[in-house]
Amino acid sequence: MIKLNTAAVKDKIYACWVGKNIGGTMGAPYEGRRELMDIKGFSTPKGTVLPNDDLDLQLAWLLAMEENGPYNLNALILGEYWINYITPHWNEYGIGKCNMKAGLLPPLSGEYKNKWKHSNGAWIRSEIWACMAPGCPDIAIRYALEDACIDHGMGEGTYAEFFTAALESAAFVVDDLRTLISIGLSKIPEDCRVARSVKIVVDNYDKGIDWITTRNQLVEDSADLGWFQAPANVGFVVIGLLYGEGDFKKSMLYAINCGDDTDCTGATLGSILGIAFGSAGIPEDWKEYIGDQIVTISLDKTSRHFADTCTELTERTYSMIVPVLMANGADVELTNGPQEIAKEYVDSLFDGKKAKFLYDRPGYSYSVDFIHASARVEFDGEPEIRANESIGVRIRFFNKKYEAKHLHIRLLLPDGFTAAYAKDVYLFHQDDASAEWNAVITAGEQVEAINRVIAEVTVMGHPTVGLIPITILG
Known part of the structure; x- marks a missing residue:
């Protein structure tokens, strides 16, 4: 002190x-x-x-x-x-x-x-x-x-x-x-x-x-x-x-x-x-x-x-x-x-050490918090997509409470878009435990200037729903 x-x-x-x-x-x-x-x-x-x-x-x-x-x-x-x-x-x-x-x-x-x-x-x-x-x-x-x-x-x-x-x-x-x-x-x-x-x-x-x-x-x-x-x-x-x-x-x-x-x-x-x-x-x-x-x-x-x-x-x-x-x-x-x-x-x-933890993160990313966990969305490059092309998206989930969690994920996609991804992620029972989730999102014939994907994250036993926006520019 x-x-x-x-x-x-x-x-x-x-x-x-x-x-x-x-x-x-x-x-x-x-x-x-x-x-x-x-x-x-x-x-x-x-x-x-x-x-x-x-x-x-x-x-x-x-x-x-x-x-x-x-x-x-x-x-x-x-x-x-x-x-x-x-x-x-x-x-x-x-x-x-x-x-x-x-x-x-x-x-x-x-x-x-x-x-x-x-x-x-x-x-x-x-x-x-x-x-x-x-x-x-x-x-x-x-x-x-x-x-x-x-x-x-x-x-x-x-x-x-x-x-x-x-x-x-x-x-x-x-x-x-x-x-x-x-x-x-x-x-x-x-x-x-x-x-x-x-x-x-x-x-x-x-x-x-x-x-x-x-x-x-x-x-x-x-x-x-x-x-x-x-x-x-x-x-x-x-x-x-x-x-x-x-x-x-x-x-x-x-x-x-x-x-x-x-x-x-x-x-x-x-x-x-x-x-x-x-x-x-x-x-x-x-x-x-x-x-x-x-x-x-x-x-x-x-x-x-x-x-x-x-x-x-x-x-x-x-x-x-x-x-x-x-x-x-x-x-x-x-x-x-x-x-x-x-x-x-x-x-x-x-x-x-604390400074390195803060600055040691990718620029093509952003974080979203939903009380019992948080998420960092990461792109490998620019968040852009063309008709019938695909883009990879990674989300790193971080546990904010000392409790193991099964995260259930559902993607809400624009019309004509499809995605391949795992529907479950496991987080270990300790603060700051992390897990990685990946998706490949594919556009259809029609791509708008701004295309919004929403990752809906739910956890059994928790009423809070995490909604993670994933904006991809056409």
């Missing part, structure tokens, strides 16, 4: 959102500039806060958590909130939304036909998960996965959100930036492109190589991915963290002057430093310059109230901490007394 002081946690959350606004406002005018720059500070008038989708999406995620609670919140719920409240249609945002509207569930919605799945849309919205799970990076990345996979599948964009969410959550109990970077790296695949970019920065910094050379090496290393991609831009944030050496202004200017997705790099850097060092770490003149206001650009605000100030957002975020920690069995207590953070607890934050 560790103890976190209530006032300190609130101060770090507030500094997170103020830092986010500072970096987003400072970087936004230069978004998309691909050359090395030399800005010195704000280009906007005092008191002006520029809107930023980085923060907007997190306001919708907070609403989803408030209305659904930490036990239930998953990618399916977040996807529905996305369709209802998030207005942009660009890049991965638009692709994920389009795929969901066609019936493809996350992470399949973020994987199918998505050339932007390695881009920046996910890791820039990770602070909400970190702030609701302070000092608990494995809890933060659990929700980060449900978030990122909607429009990034299991691409580099999702790994990037694992990295930032873990780093930001750990920053509530660790303020050494090098240690935080190492914790973030422990939560992503060692051979992924995000890890490669971060390691370039760390290695160059250790060798005394200057930040401009490091920036140019990142650009060259990511040239095959193109612009606005997560690996290089996460690397720019790490440049700010290391070469800025904890100085908020210096760090911010390093990151933004790297170019590319400047509002995202600046905003995320500002939030990380805000959490790590609290309000005291943000220069008073910049804090005063930006103010407390939140301005949105990507939200449909006609039916719901989203936070209008950093102060309000802080209070609402803080109010969800206890439910989130309780739901996930965290060994964290909020107290009005002194903080108590044992070294053994900090050492445990480097454990990557």
Whole structure:
């Protein structure tokens, strides 16, 4: 058990959102500039806060958590909130939304036909998960996965959100930036492109190589991915963290002057430093310059109230901490007394086993829960079918209760479709026991644009019927 002081946690959350606004406002005018720059500070008038989708999406995620609670919140719920409240249609945002509207569930919605799945849309919205799970990076990345996979599948964009969410959550109990970077790296695949970019920065910094050379090496290393991609831009944030050496202004200017997705790099850097060092770490003149206001650009605000100030957002975020920690069995207590953070607890934050379980899953898949069991639908390739052709579908069933089960399966097929499959699956008597079920679905002469198959799963002695949608595009 560790103890976190209530006032300190609130101060770090507030500094997170103020830092986010500072970096987003400072970087936004230069978004998309691909050359090395030399800005010195704000280009906007005092008191002006520029809107930023980085923060907007997190306001919708907070609403989803408030209305659904930490036990239930998953990618399916977040996807529905996305369709209802998030207005942009660009890049991965638009692709994920389009795929969901066609019936493809996350992470399949973020994987199918998505050339932007390695881009920046996910890791820039990770602070909400970190702030609701302070000092608990494995809890933060659990929700980060449900978030990122909607429009990034299991691409580099999702790994990037694992990295930032873990780093930001750990920053509530660790303020050494090098240690935080190492914790973030422990939560992503060692051979992924995000890890490669971060390691370039760390290695160059250790060798005394200057930040401009490091920036140019990142650009060259990511040239095959193109612009606005997560690996290089996460690397720019790490440049700010290391070469800025904890100085908020210096760090911010390093990151933004790297170019590319400047509002995202600046905003995320500002939030990380805000959490790590609290309000005291943000220069008073910049804090005063930006103010407390939140301005949105990507939200449909006609039916719901989203936070209008950093102060309000802080209070609402803080109010969800206890439910989130309780739901996930965290060994964290909020107290009005002194903080108590044992070294053994900090050492445990480097454990990557839970993270590997989360990210080690196929992108062409999605999960469905029905109380006593859950299922993960997996395609070997794109979920497409032509007239008279066949497609293979695999479902992995997981036992959620300590009781052996015979699952009985019936497929409800579109007119003219046929299927070959086993009608029974056995699940062993232990939590998390799993079993695999396979089907070959064959189309008839007529194939629609959207073809819905339903797997009806019943268990003798249980009243709950599991209905698993299998959407196949024509």
